[in-house]
Amino acid sequence: MKEKQQIFDLIKQYDDIIIVRHIRPDGDCIGSTIGLRDILRASFPHKQIYSVGNDDSQYLAFLGAEDVVDLTNVIAQALVIVVDTATSDRIDYAFWKEGQYTIKIDHHLRVEDYADLNYVREDLPATAAIITDFWFSFKEELLMPQSAAQALFVGLVTDTGRFKYRGVNSLVMRMAAELIATDIDIVDIYAHLYIKSKESFHLQGYVLNHYRTSPHGVAYMFITKRLQKKFKVTIEEASALVNTLDSIKGYLVWIFFVQGKEKIRVRLRSRFVDVNELAGEYGGGGHRQASGATLSHRRQIKEMIAKADLLVKQYKKDHPEVF
Structure with missing residues (x-):
């Protein structure tokens, strides 16, 4: 809980927040990025919050677009949050180190602590689970818009192989239930993810x-x-x-x-x-x-x-x- 509280305090402290992720993004990567961004935008409408990256994944376009914006004049005073990225060489934003403070949020095996604050949860099967757990820990102050719930559900579904892989437990299923409770359309989500040409x-x-x-x-x-x-x-x-x-x-x-x-x-x-x-x-x-x-x-x-x-x-x- 200590690290989660530190992250929440830093989010409240900074007016400019930039969320970045890894190259060749998958469902958990994009789901975590957009999920966290939309939670923070809904909860702190006065802040400037961006999610950025160069690579994209067309099959995840239904989750919405990341931000195409020049952050040259913002980065030096910003909090940079890197999600779902185990090593710094895979970060899909060249200027992430120029942030005033950096946070890593990840669930992969801990091989590199590259940020100022490194929050790694190997016990959870997806970074989307970490973000959902973070929201739940500060539910009194954080909102969960439907767009964020949809993105985080996609992250959970894709990184657990539709809840088949090791690491899926009752806690993860309760997280999925909380996201579904926002009235997301899981039939539509599965159609976008798994219908093939x-x-x-x-x-x-x-x-x-x-x-x-x-x-x-x-x-x-x-x-x-x-x-x-x-x-x-x-x-x-x-x-x-x-x-x-x-x-x-x-x-x-x-x-x-x-x-x-x-x-x-x-x-x-x-x-x-x-x-x-x-x-x-x-x-x-x-x-x-x-x-x-x-x-x-x-x-x-x-x-x-x-x-x-x-x-x-x-x-x-x-x-x-x-x-």
């Missing part, structure tokens, strides 16, 4: 027919630029299909390699096996069972698969009952 389904069918496997239990697929062009999908649409391989008996790790303009995006997922350290070897990270990374060369694909295969082999040796 016909082209994506065609690529998904191709993946199911052409994915490859390692000796001990890694399923993987390399989505080349040629395949993206053939099936008329974006790199984001291709990456979103990673969990196509999530339910194959005996295959505890599944990986999507998606070729970009210069580098290869990696989406690492698993049951039981910790893949975060492996992602860290390739400039990435995230969660124990859901991480991302970036490869510079195609030859690194084979190397990463071999390392993942060894992780699965060891896990199966230690846990012979696993499936």
Whole structure:
């Protein structure tokens, strides 16, 4: 509670607040950013509160836009809050350090304390859960507009795999209930998040027919630029299909390699096996069972698969009952 109180006191102290997040934003990232921004705007209408970032995600556009504004004359006197970003090199705002005071709010594994105040809750499965808990702690003074509730619900849903992953407990479900109580339209939310284009389904069918496997239990697929062009999908649409391989008996790790303009995006997922350290070897990270990374060369694909295969082999040796 001490850190939450410090954050709340700082929010009340500053008239200019800038909320930033990580590159390649996902649902929890955008949900936390817009959720926190709209809570603070509704609660402190006299303050100037912005959420900024360069990258966007078209599938999250229904949550509303971030702010396109020149903050050159504001940043030096502002409170900067960085959400859902484990390491400073992934912050999608070059001038964040120029803020008068900086706060990090995050739920990923604690690897870098880059802000003046670092509030990290590894016990919660999404940064949206941290923001919702923060609102609940100061409910007497903070408002929850419907736009914020919708954004935070999206963050909870996407980072918990629709409430399927570890870390989901009764507290998280109560948070979801509080957000739903604002009369958000969850049918509309799920439609925006999970309805796919016909082209994506065609690529998904191709993946199911052409994915490859390692000796001990890694399923993987390399989505080349040629395949993206053939099936008329974006790199984001291709990456979103990673969990196509999530339910194959005996295959505890599944990986999507998606070729970009210069580098290869990696989406690492698993049951039981910790893949975060492996992602860290390739400039990435995230969660124990859901991480991302970036490869510079195609030859690194084979190397990463071999390392993942060894992780699965060891896990199966230690846990012979696993499936």
